[in-house]
Amino acid sequence: MPRGPTGEDDARLAARRLITLGPATRAPLYIGKKNFIVKIGRMKVYTFPRGGLSFDDPAVPPKDFSVVAFLPVLTVVPIGSGTGGRVYPLVNVGERVKEGMLIGRASGPGEANVHATVPGRVARKIPWKDNEGNSCNALLIRMEGSFDRLGRREEVFSWSGMNCYDLQRIIAEYGVVEMEGSGIPAAEIISAFRRAGEAGSLVVRCVFDDPWLAADYVLCRERLAAVVEGSAITVRAAGKLERIVFAVSHQERDLGEAMLAEAARWDIPAFLALVGSRYPQRNRRELELVLRNYEKKEGPALGSLLILGPATMAAVYDAVKFKRPPLDRYVAVGGPAVKTPQVMKARIGKQLGELFAECGGFVAPPKHIAKGTPLLGRAVLNLNEPLTKTCFAVFAMLKARSADHPERNCIGCGECRNVCPVGLDPEELYKAINAFNSAPPEGAAECHGCGCCEAVCPSQLPLSGVIRGNPQGERYA
Numbered sequence: 001m002p003r004g005p006t007g008e009d010d011a012r013l014a015a016r017r018l019i020t021l022g023p024a025t026r027a028p029l030y031i032g033k034k035n036f037i038v039k040i041g042r043m044k045v046y047t048f049p050r051g052g053l054s055f056d057d058p059a060v061p062p063k064d065f066s067v068v069a070f071l072p073v074l075t076v077v078p079i080g081s082g083t084g085g086r087v088y089p090l091v092n093v094g095e096r097v098k099e100g101m102l103i104g105r106a107s108g109p110g111e112a113n114v115h116a117t118v119p120g121r122v123a124r125k126i127p128w129k130d131n132e133g134n135s136c137n138a139l140l141i142r143m144e145g146s147f148d149r150l151g152r153r154e155e156v157f158s159w160s161g162m163n164c165y166d167l168q169r170i171i172a173e174y175g176v177v178e179m180e181g182s183g184i185p186a187a188e189i190i191s192a193f194r195r196a197g198e199a200g201s202l203v204v205r206c207v208f209d210d211p212w213l214a215a216d217y218v219l220c221r222e223r224l225a226a227v228v229e230g231s232a233i234t235v236r237a238a239g240k241l242e243r244i245v246f247a248v249s250h251q252e253r254d255l256g257e258a259m260l261a262e263a264a265r266w267d268i269p270a271f272l273a274l275v276g277s278r279y280p281q282r283n284r285r286e287l288e289l290v291l292r293n294y295e296k297k298e299g300p301a302l303g304s305l306l307i308l309g310p311a312t313m314a315a316v317y318d319a320v321k322f323k324r325p326p327l328d329r330y331v332a333v334g335g336p337a338v339k340t341p342q343v344m345k346a347r348i349g350k351q352l353g354e355l356f357a358e359c360g361g362f363v364a365p366p367k368h369i370a371k372g373t374p375l376l377g378r379a380v381l382n383l384n385e386p387l388t389k390t391c392f393a394v395f396a397m398l399k400a401r402s403a404d405h406p407e408r409n410c411i412g413c414g415e416c417r418n419v420c421p422v423g424l425d426p427e428e429l430y431k432a433i434n435a436f437n438s439a440p441p442e443g444a445a446e447c448h449g450c451g452c453c454e455a456v457c458p459s460q461l462p463l464s465g466v467i468r469g470n471p472q473g474e475r476y477a
């Protein structure tokens, strides 16, 4: 297996070249360590107290603009995710479908309605298995006929007179899911929050702690008004939300201020919290931690937090204002094996191989392709795999992932301890689990699988996978 001069693969080499450890190397001034506030110029930046990584990656596409991908001749549309409830197909092989037409009706928790993203004919039904082992059927749609939405002036619907139930119904009907994470239907998340009955805040998570979040960044810039209005709609839909907090990485202060200015159009209190950009700042635990500190220092009592990302907000906006399901996804296509990395706006269902082809193809045969980020990613099993609602990045590596390399012994360098944001001792946990071949010991449950420890381990030990009880876990750094 090809290896670098030190025996490390290219993802790890890139990460190790660029990673700087811990807050001390980045924080110009600590106002008070307990408060986790960093002062940068005249900005107060809220950050978590320990561990984490700051890194860059030259193989990430530039964040200046998005490139609109060609419309796909064939789209692959999985009918359901195979994870919880069921999705009942509403069309058969040979039938015509329209752009945005409902073709799968969700039933049960965890599943969202499925829509055709291009007009065409259902060519085949194929068994589909995703890279997490979930299986379901997928429809292969061959594009033909005219587009009902693309290039046309769409009817705009007002939501001013709608109550939370109307809005939740529309968000569910048009198949909006949490676009940056779990893929859980957004209406389910919103309704669970409303049923919990506590007043709270919507947190729009614009935290770019990983350069592979380039697609969300470009979306925020290009669809700022949609993100903000989608946030206002979500506040109404959840019933109990009293304010919006834009949690924005401090380097993107101008983006946060533009969001705040745009939010002034809506009769909802809005705030800007500048947060750190050290990975994993966007994790729920780290984000809540800094927002509670922000709450203490800057006033607004936040209550319960409903945390959603900008792509979800834009999808809520499309569903409510235009009765349009998610048809496109901003996705970063890059990695050392890709000729021209770029952020693309592509139809959901387009095959990943076509995205790579539109980026000029590969400079050499890639050894490993994955989606997500090099720190937390999932292998792509074949290039026919479709772009999904939750896929924000796909990347191709020239060398194999570190998990495929032989492990070496722990050299006791302690780097894993330095970077763990939870304050765990990954080395000890790993050794304890391996020695007794047992269930993870106490403390391991605190691990949220950020992958920081694994990214810095010079012995390439699968630390976070083992600690979380998943030794074959997909980690790429």
Ligand code: SF4
Pocket: 419, 420, 421, 422, 423, 424, 425, 426, 446, 447, 448, 449, 450, 451, 452, 453, 454, 463, 464, 467
């Ligand atoms: S994966 Fe777990 S043990 Fe490793 S750094 Fe993250 S929280 Fe700590």
Ligand code: SF4
Pocket: 409, 410, 411, 412, 413, 414, 415, 416, 417, 426, 427, 453, 456, 457, 458, 459, 460, 461, 463
């Ligand atoms: S980083 Fe790896 S080699 Fe260093 S102490 Fe932790 S487990 Fe051992």
